[in-house]
Amino acid sequence: MIREGKTLFLKTAQPVACAMCHGEQGDGKGIMGAALVPPPRNFTCGVMMKDIPDGQLFWIIKNGSPETGMMSFAGLPEEQVWQLIHYIRSLAK
Ligand code: HEC
Structure with missing residues (x-):
């Protein structure tokens, strides 16, 4: 589950891989995220x-977050959304 989520996060999610904004480490430091206000979430912040x-x-993930750079990934099957959630949870310290 987590491994599938990681592939989606880093590479295969459409239209844009999550890492472009949320960063390869999930820390919110992706190249497309740099200019966004509010900034992309830092998933490594466990607190x-x-x-x-x-x-x-x-x-x-399904609907996006209005008024922010977080777009909707309505096209992702529910199973893949859960894979992403498991992966994101695995990043929290
Ligand atoms: C174009 C840039 C961009 C992309 C691509 C992107 N995000 Fe985001 N994301 C954001 C921003 C900006 C926020 C912060 C929104 C806010 O503060 O409300 C955010 C917030 C989130 C949140 C909200 C956490 C909370 O506060 O409840 C989740 C979950 C999330 N993103 C998951 C994903 C996943 C999974 C993907 C890939 C399928 C993805 N994002 C792709 C920019 C992006």
């Missing part, structure tokens, strides 16, 4: 991530 429920992560 913040533990307060965000799975349902919210799921909803935002």
Whole structure:
């Protein structure tokens, strides 16, 4: 699950791989994310991530976050969204 999520995150998610904004390490330092306000989420911040429920992560990946650079990935099958959520959770320290 986590390995599949990692591939999606780094490379295969369409239209744009998550890492372009969220960074290869998931720390929010991707090249496309640099200019965004608010900045992309830092998924390695365990203190913040533990307060965000799975349902919210799921909803935002599917629908995007209005007024921010976080686009909608409505085309991703639910299974892949869950793979991404497991991967993102694995980054939190
Ligand atoms: C074009 C840049 C961009 C891309 C590509 C992108 N994101 Fe984001 N993402 C953002 C930004 C900016 C935010 C911060 C939005 C906010 O502060 O509300 C964000 C927020 C999020 C959040 C919200 C966490 C919370 O606060 O509830 C999740 C989850 C997320 N992104 C997952 C993903 C995943 C998974 C992908 C790939 C399928 C992805 N993002 C691709 C820019 C991007």
